[in-house]
Amino acid sequence: MAGTAPTTAPLRSPLEQARERLAAVTRASGGAVRLAELPFLTQLDVRLDPKGAAADAVGLALGLTLPVEPDTVVRAGELTALWLGPDEWLVVGPPGRRDMESRIREAGGDEPVSVVDVSAQRTTLLVSGPRARDLLAHGCSLDLHPRAFRAGRCAQTTLGRTQVVLVARDEPSSGFWVLVRSSFAGYLADWLVDAAVEWTGPDLLTERRQIS
Structure with a gap:
């Protein structure tokens, strides 16, 4: 119709379908590990x-x-x-x-x-909680001890064989940003859920594999 403004498709996060799985880790771990996406x-x-x-x-x-x-x-x-x-x-x-x-x-x-x-190349995962460093250490070769990778540090590295930019936030309780390319975001989210089994228990991992 003449004069009708073109519609714009709403933005969709690359981790939209993983949102509940990430939240489930937070619940199942009792907050020991907190996972969330910071989209856009x-x-x-x-x-x-x-x-x-x-x-x-x-x-x-x-x-x-x-x-x-x-x-x-x-x-x-x-x-x-x-x-x-x-x-x-x-x-x-x-x-x-x-x-x-x-x-x-x-x-x-x-x-x-x-x-x-x-902006469109990457999304950002927030990894926080008392066990955040332990979780990241499962798949990162950096020394993540607070003395070596303290608040206010960043690094281009690999996590779970995925290229990321890792950022230690300015307050220890703020956790880490993990900036990952959108095309690898789903894989990395699944890796984090799997690696968190130490604090969530095997039931969550079994449930995810049944759904997938």
Whole structure:
């Protein structure tokens, strides 16, 4: 019909069908392990010269300082910046913060700055609870002891043979972000459910396999 606005399909999380399985781990473990998805976070890959004028300008525009120490995280308000390389960061914000990209571009001015919206490439799993580190250690080769991987650290690594970005949140009780490519998210969710059997008991694992 003329004049009718096109309809937009609602966003669907790559882990929409896994939501109940993740919640079941939290219930069955008595909160020892808590699993949940944080869908649709805004994620921007930013590349620039950390010693150039653009670094300070972009930091000022975002209200945070881009971290220069390897594998560290800086958080300010709703935004989090992850160090990925000497001239590369991942800036993470709440869903729908598309203004972040334009603010970074404007702040960069004529300086060489690359900004790529990678929000659709990944989703984020929240792994928390008293046994979160033990759960992750089942499939991650990093030393996850709090002295080695403390709050405010991040790393590009593998978890259950899946490439992820692992982030130790700024408060120990906040747990970890596990940023994983959307195409591998379902596999990783199943791996986490399986690996949590030590705290959930075998009944939950048997139920999942029967359903699948």
